[in-house]
Structures are given as structure tokens and as C-alpha cells.
Amino acid sequence: MDKKKIVEFLAECDLEDIKELSYDDSRIILKFNYYFDDLELEAAEEYANDECEEESKSESWYYEYLLPYLTDFAMDNVEEIVEECSEEVELNYEVICYEPTEVCYDVMNFIAVFSKDEIDDIDLIMLNLDKK
Secondary structure: OOOOHHHHHHOOOOOOOEEEEEOOOOOOEEEEEOOOOOHHHHHHHHHHHHHHHOOOOOHHHHHHHHHHHHHHHHHHHHOOOOHHHHHHHHEEEEEEOOOOOOOOOOEEEEEEEEEEEOOOOOHHHHHHHHOO
């Protein structure tokens, strides 16, 4: 597995703060961030303003409209990038995202697992990573 090629690919696609996490030799596990640009944040806020009947920046505004919009947007983009990368390096993959909060929603954190084998133990992988 060519870790350098994977990291370079992700970086070229504007994923940032890429860090390797240890697990075992059969997998590459990377943590990285997706930073929203001003246009993406504006679009999410406009959507929340248009759809939410409650006051702007209320709990409902954040958790039912703004944050789900941003999460879906980032997940779609990152999934596409990681899928393209996995096809190029001929590996299987799984992507996990950590959802943003109203305190910090300009960035989303992700973990991607790349493996030659099927990844059917993602919950166990995440559990072991959380213990480190």
C-alpha cells in the first residue's frame, strides 16, 4: 500500500491536517479535516434561514437545518474524493465523519480506513482508536 500516494491525493483535493493513525500493517488509517469555504457556509446559512421557522441561530436552526446541511455536503464531497483515491490505489475504504457543533461548524473531522481486504469491522476499529 502506498501511503504517500494516498496522502498526496487527499491533500491535492483540499483535505487538510492529514495525520496517520496507527492500527496494524494491513490498513492505512488517516485522520483529516474538511474546511468549509465562505460560499459553502453562506449556502448552509441561507438554507437554514429559508427552512427554519424559528429564530436564526436557535437550537432548531443549528441542529435541524444548518448542521445537517453541512454534514451532508461535506460527507458527499469527502466520500467522492476517498472513493476516487481508493480506485486509483486499488484499495477498499470506509469513511467516518465527526459531526460539527454549533460552536465549531466551519470544519469537519474525518477518519478514512484504506485496506486491501474488505473492511467489515469499522466499529471495532473506531473503538480501538478511541482508546488510544
